Amino acid sequence: MSNLQLCDTLYYGRPSNQTLAAIGSEFNRRGLSKSWCDTETNKLYLTKTIDWVAEQVEDKEDSEEEASAVVLPAN
Numbered sequence: 001m002s003n004l005q006l007c008d009t010l011y012y013g014r015p016s017n018q019t020l021a022a023i024g025s026e027f028n029r030r031g032l033s034k035s036w037c038d039t040e041t042n043k044l045y046l047t048k049t050i051d052w053v054a055e056q057v058e059d060k061e062d063s064e065e066e067a068s069a070v071v072l073p074a075n
Contacts, residue, residue, distance in 0.1 A: 007037035
């Protein structure tokens with residue numbers, strides 16, 4: 001399990017076939033803490049949000065480029 005999976009299982013109710021004692025033992029062995037879990041989870045949400053906003057801006061720029069017409073000089 002990754003560190004975030006351990007956090008999700010121990011604190012946020014992620015289902016697992018392992019006992020909470022085993023998960024807690026591994027959590028402590030890796031030196032993790034609740035504050036580390038909260039920080040990493042917030043980073044994950046923040047990164048996903050930034051990626052989404054960047055994609056929206058990129059899509060808007062692409063649609064504006066497609067919509068603009070090229071003006072040719074009159075002969």
